[in-house]
Each structure stands twice: as C-alpha cells, then as structure tokens.
Amino acid sequence: MSVLISLYLEQSNSGTNRTTYVMECVSLPPLSNFAICGGTHGNELTGVYILREMQKHNVEKVGSVSITTVLSNPRAVDACRRYTDRDLNRCFTDDLLSSPITESTPYELRRAQELNAHLGPKGSEEAVDLLCDMHNTTSNMGLCIIFNSADWLILHICKYLQSKITSMPVRALQMDLPLSEAFSVDSLGKHGFSFEIGPQPHGVLRADVFNTMKEAVDLTIEWLQQFNSGRTFEGGEVEAYTRWKTVHYPRDPTTDEITAAIHPQLQDNDFKLLQPGDPIFLSLSGETVKHEGDALYPVFVNECAYYEQKIAYHLTQKSTLTLPSINVKKD
Amino acid sequence: MSSYSSSARFDEARRVAIFGGTHGNEMSGVTLVNLWVKNGSEIQRKMVDTKPFITNPRAVEKCTRYVDTDLNRAFTPENLSALGEGDLPYEVQRAQEINRIFGPKGSPEAYDVIFDLHNTTSNMGCTLILESSKDYFNLQMMNYIKVTALRSYFCCVNIVLCDWFIAGLEVGPQPQGVLRSNIFEAMRVILKHALDFIELFNEGRTGVEFPTCTVEVFRVLERIDYPRDANGNIIAMVHPNLQDGDWEPLNPGDPMFLTFDGKTLHYQGSGTIYPTFINEAAYYEKQQAFVTTRRETLVASAIRKA
Numbered sequence: 001m002s003v004l005i006s007l008y009l010e011q012s013n014s015g016t017n018r019t020t021y022v023m024e025c026v027s028l029p030p031l032s033n034f035a036i037c038g039g040t041h042g043n044e045l046t047g048v049y050i051l052r053e054m055q056k057h058n059v060e061k062v063g064s065v066s067i068t069t070v071l072s073n074p075r076a077v078d079a080c081r082r083y084t085d086r087d088l089n090r091c092f093t094d095d096l097l098s099s100p101i102t103e104s105t106p107y108e109l110r111r112a113q114e115l116n117a118h119l120g121p122k123g124s125e126e127a128v129d130l131l132c133d134m135h136n137t138t139s140n141m142g143l144c145i146i147f148n149s150a151d152w153l154i155l156h157i158c159k160y161l162q163s164k165i166t167s168m169p170v171r172a173l174q175m176d177l178p179l180s181e182a183f184s185v186d187s188l189g190k191h192g193f194s195f196e197i198g199p200q201p202h203g204v205l206r207a208d209v210f211n212t213m214k215e216a217v218d219l220t221i222e223w224l225q226q227f228n229s230g231r232t233f234e235g236g237e238v239e240a241y242t243r244w245k246t247v248h249y250p251r252d253p254t255t256d257e258i259t260a261a262i263h264p265q266l267q268d269n270d271f272k273l274l275q276p277g278d279p280i281f282l283s284l285s286g287e288t289v290k291h292e293g294d295a296l297y298p299v300f301v302n303e304c305a306y307y308e309q310k311i312a313y314h315l316t317q318k319s320t321l322t323l324p325s326i327n328v329k330k331d
Numbered sequence: 332m333s334s335y336s337s338s339a340r341f342d343e344a345r346r347v348a349i350f351g352g353t354h355g356n357e358m359s360g361v362t363l364v365n366l367w368v369k370n371g372s373e374i375q376r377k378m379v380d381t382k383p384f385i386t387n388p389r390a391v392e393k394c395t396r397y398v399d400t401d402l403n404r405a406f407t408p409e410n411l412s413a414l415g416e417g418d419l420p421y422e423v424q425r426a427q428e429i430n431r432i433f434g435p436k437g438s439p440e441a442y443d444v445i446f447d448l449h450n451t452t453s454n455m456g457c458t459l460i461l462e463s464s465k466d467y468f469n470l471q472m473m474n475y476i477k478v479t480a481l482r483s484y485f486c487c488v489n490i491v492l493c494d495w496f497i498a499g500l501e502v503g504p505q506p507q508g509v510l511r512s513n514i515f516e517a518m519r520v521i522l523k524h525a526l527d528f529i530e531l532f533n534e535g536r537t538g539v540e541f542p543t544c545t546v547e548v549f550r551v552l553e554r555i556d557y558p559r560d561a562n563g564n565i566i567a568m569v570h571p572n573l574q575d576g577d578w579e580p581l582n583p584g585d586p587m588f589l590t591f592d593g594k595t596l597h598y599q600g601s602g603t604i605y606p607t608f609i610n611e612a613a614y615y616e617k618q619q620a621f622v623t624t625r626r627e628t629l630v631a632s633a634i635r636k637a
Contacts, residue, residue, distance in 0.1 A: 282512050
C-alpha cells in the first residue's frame with residue numbers, strides 16, 4: 001500500500017500560520033474471510049463458549065464476510081487445561097511451523113501445523129484475511145486487543161471498539177516482533193489480533209466477560225461489513241501500550257521458589273502508572289519490594305499461566321499512533 | 332455467675348495439623364504450609380504440637396486440583412479400607428497414608444484438631460466449615476475467630492454448617508493457581524486466631540472457660556446446578572446480579588442464570604435463601620453452580636478443659 005502525505009498551510013482568523021500534516025486516505029483490499037478462534041488455551045472458557053454458540057447457530061456468513069470458527073486446542077478444552085504437552089500459543093514461529101513432525105512431536109506442535117495448513121500458510125496469499133483469537137486472563141485488564149505490528153486495519157478496529165464498548169475499558173497492546181518470530185495463532189492471518197479479557201479465573205465462565213467478548217466479536221464483524229461495503233473510516237489517534245519488559249518474581253537463590261506475592265497496591269492495578277518507589281512485591285516474610293527505574297505501565301499483573309516461567313507482570317510504555325483514514329480498494 | 336459446673340469438658344488439644352495442598356492449585360494453603368515446614372516458629376504455641384503438612388504433593392507439583400481423583404472426597408470408609416496399594420488411584424493411597432499418620436478419625440491416636448486450608452474462586456471471603464451443630468469445641472473456636480477477626484481487622488468471617496462438606500477453611504475469591512497477597516494474609520490471620528484459641532483453651536488450669544455463646548451460621552440446604560441441554564452441556568451462566576453475591580439474600584423472582592442469548596432465568600424457590608460457592612471453578616464437573624443456605628443461630632455450650 002502507498003501513502004501520500006500532503007503538507008499545507010492554513011491561515012486562521014487571528015492571522016497566524018498553522019501547519020497541518022494530513023495523511024491521505026489509504027485504500028486496502030476487501031476482507032472476505034474472517035477466522036475466529038477459541039480454546040487456544042483450554043481453560044480460558046469465554047472463547048470456548050462463544051464458539052459453541054456460533055456453531056450452534058451455524059454462523060458461517062454475515063453479509064460479505066465468510067466466517068470460520070475454530071476450536072484451536074480440542075484436547076486441552078476437553079481436559080479444561082491450558083495445554084496438554086506445551087503452550088499452543090507459542091508454537092507459531094516460522095521455525096516451529098516448519099519443523100519436521102515425528103512420533104515424539106508434542107501434540108500442540110502438530111496442531112499448530114494443522115492450523116497453519118487450515119488458516120494460513122502464515123505469510124502467504126492464501127492465509128485468512130483476518131484472524132481473531134479469544135483469550136482470558138486472571139489479571140484485571142478489562143478488554144485488550146493484542147496485535148503484533150501496527151497494522152492500520154487492526155488499529156481502526158481498536159478505535160471502533162473503543163468508541164462503542166462501555167462495559168469495560170478497551171486498550172490496545174502492541175507486541176512488535178518480526179513476523180518470523182511471531183509465535184501466537186493470530187500471526188497466521190494476513191491481519192491478526194487477540195482479544196484478552198480479564199479478570200476471570202481459568203476454568204470459570206463469567207456472564208459479564210462473556211457478554212463483552214460477544215459484543216467485541218459482533219462489532220468486529222460489523223466493522224468488516226461496513227468496510228467491505230465502502231465506508232471510509234476517519235483517521236485519528238489510538239493509544240497503544242508497547243515495548244514490553246518482563247518482571248520476574250523474587251526467588252530463593254537455591255530452590256528457585258517464588259518468595260513474594262504481588263503487593264496489594266499493585267494487585268488489580270494493571271495500566272496504572274508505576275512510579276519509582278511504588279510497592280510491587282510483598283515477601284512472605286513481610287518485606288516490601290519497590291519499583292526502581294522509569295515510570296511505566298504494568299500489564300498482566302498476577303496472570304496464573306505466567307507462574308510457570310516465574311513472570312510477575314510486564315512493563316510497557318504508552319505511545320500514540322496516528323492513523324490515516326481507510327476505505328476498501330475498488331477494482 | 333459463670334456456668335462453670337455445666338460447661339462441656341474437652342481434653343486439651345495437644346496435637347494440631349495444618350493441611351495445605353489438598354487441592355494442588357489452591358495456593359494460599361500450599362504457600363503457608365511450605366513456609367511453615369521450613370520455619371514453623373509462627374505456628375508454635377505453648378503445649379501444642381503443630382504439624383504443617385502437604386497432603387497432595389503430586390497435585391501441588393503439577394499445580395492441578397488432583398491427579399486421579401479429588402482427595403477431598405477420598406476419605407470414605409471404602410477407600411480407607413481398600414487393598415491394592417500401588418494399583419489404587421494416587422489420592423486413595425494418599426488418603427490411606429494421611430489416615431495412618433493423623434487418624435484414624437475418632438480414635439484416641441487421632442490428631443485433636445485439623446485445619447484443612449482451601450481457596451475458592453467464589454466471592455466468599457473467609458469461611459469456616461462446620462460439620463455438626465453439636466461440635467461445641469469447633470463452634471467455640473469459630474466464634475472466637477469470628478469475633479477476634481472482626482474486632483482486630485474488620486474482617487468478616489462466615490460459618491457454614493454442612494454435614495456433606497469436609498471441615499476446613501475456605502478463603503476467596505482467588506483464581507486457581509494464583510497467589511493473592513490479601514487472601515494469603517487473611518488465611519494467615521485466621522490460623523493465628525485459631526491457634527491462639529487452642530493455646531488459651533489448653534491453659535485451662537487457670538480456670539479459663541469459654542462461656543455459652545450464640546453463633547450465627549449459614550446452614551446448607553441444597554446444590555443448584557447449571558441449566559443444561561440433553562447432552563449435559565451448560566446452556567446458561569450465573570447471572571451478573573448473582574455473580575459475586577455470596578451471602579447476599581436471593582429472593583424468589585430474583586435473577587439467577589443468564590442464557591447465552593440473553594434470557595434471564597429467575598430463582599423459583601419459596602423463600603429467601605443465602606447463596607454461596609457461587610461459580611466455583613472446581614464445581615462445574617460436580618454439577619453445582621451454587622449452594623443455597625439459610626441463616627441460623629446456634630448455641631454453643633460453655634467449654635473448658637477437662
């Protein structure tokens with residue numbers, strides 16, 4: 001896609017000059033097929049039940065958009081576990097997708113290659129136009145839209161959802177990995193992102209979380225239809241949280257066991273700016289550990305699945321991304 | 332005038348066990364017991380032998396509720412007398428082992444008091460589970476914990492009476508596999524008060540008596556399952572009005588479940604009940620969305636050391 005930037009001067013009533021940068025409208029190909037995945041982690045129940053409902057109602061086409069529903073990890077869903085052998089949502093790097101399958105290949109690596117054949121291949125013209133993967137977190141993150149690169153289409157979807165959803169905060173998180181290193185299932189699509197909604201315990205289905213996820217999926221499909229039918233979506237700005245830095249739990253140097261819990265003042269305060277000196281951990285023996293370094297925004301605070309790698313939370317910076325107007329390219 | 336002569340007398344509680352990890356992903360108990368196994372000074376009391384113990388180490392290692400079968404349902408007479416050792420499900424073997432070390436229940440060799448530490452995803456706060464309304468020792472202890480916790484920490488403790496639950500301590504809400512600092516510290520405080528009570532009780536030589544008291548409890552009535560289709564699949568969720576509403580009155584006609592396409596199902600009972608264990612993760616497989624209770628006032632006889 002090409003972008004033209006026009007620069008022109010305006011004269012206001014008071015006579016001062018003002019310089020305005022305007023990005024011209026960008027035209028993109030239509031998005032005819034949309035894949036929606038759930039159960040990538042088998043105990044994150046909202047996506048599992050959203051898919052069940054969509055499949056029960058035979059949701060296959062909505063206007064101009066063909067919809068494919070995919071239960072990513074059926075074995076993990078049956079067992080109500082995150083995964084059986086290894087985390088499916090880390091299996092989609094180029095290296096792993098091209099590794100040879102043998103008898104001893106873990107289930108999730110095989111499944112990743114099956115999904116790549118079905119919804120990809122990753123990076124090719126045959127890949128699904130848009131892929132959305134549904135997740136839950138035990139962290140108090142509201143609704144997050146997580147994507148890899150700052151793709152204007154996805155940012156416009158973020159902007160649209162932010163303008164419509166009022167039940168909980170809606171935020172954009174950008175990972176920014178090279179495509180070959182992108183490891184999550186949504187990297188299979190030409191455009192891809194995940195919905196992450198919390199807090200919800202794994203293995204639990206909360207009605208408020210279900211309703212918000214349903215609304216987010218319905219609004220995404222609505223956006224796609226409007227885009228395909230020729231509506232121009234006005235440009236603007238979207239705030240995104242970027243440049244993730246991982247913070248690990250304090251551990252015992254000999255046993256590697258975790259020796260502290262997230263401090264009560266940090267617990268449930270995802271996206272609240274963490275300043276130097278703010279408490280972050282409360283050790284089991286009662287000492288407070290404080291944040292040092294830059295003021296940053298914590299995310300995924302006390303996510304259950306991260307205990308395995310002893311990750312307590314990630315720290316991010318807030319950036320403002322500028323979007324051009326976009327519309328569908330007419331042949 | 333004290334009712335000294337009409338107090339119920341109990342032998343001193345010499346041996347106390349604290350169980351963690353009965354469900355391997357309920358992290359407060361796992362963490363507390365591991366801490367106390369390394370350094371038990373916090374749980375030491377005069378004249379009491381306190382033993383912290385991880386009941387299901389394999390489940391703890393995998394951070395899962397159980398490996399073969401729920402340990403907290405494994406202490407049946409059939410299981411405890413089953414033969415076959417290594418061929419038995421892991422948790423049945425564990426139940427037999429635990430019964431050997433800490434029981435047999437009801438025998439003179441059994442430990443005097445056992446605290447089984449649990450977490451729940453339900454918004455239950457601190458809850459003590461009592462099996463019998465005539466168990467005056469436990470009732471007095473729970474009353475002591477309730478009064479002290481409220482006075483010292485403005486922490487509300489509820490008591491549930493049910494003979495088909497296993498006695499123990501439940502603190503929530505906390506997701507499985509997660510350690511929340513506030514939940515961890517609340518459990519720690521409850522145990523501190525429980526051990527203080529035992530120490531005070533054991534000091535009975537100086538005439539310490541716990542006088543007759545009335546105790547508010549919630550008596551469990553029945554389990555309510557999720558609405559399901561013919562294949563057993565859940566077709567509705569706990570209604571947002573009921574979600575997190577443990578211990579709040581549920582009146583006939585109040586919203587109870589919400590179907591996936593937005594229809595509300597209402598509570599059809601004949602009177603007000605107090606729901607609890609609302610949306611506990613582990614109970615989906617046990618066909619339980621919540622349990623109903625009614626409020627009751629029990630009278631605990633005065634107790635003192637024999």
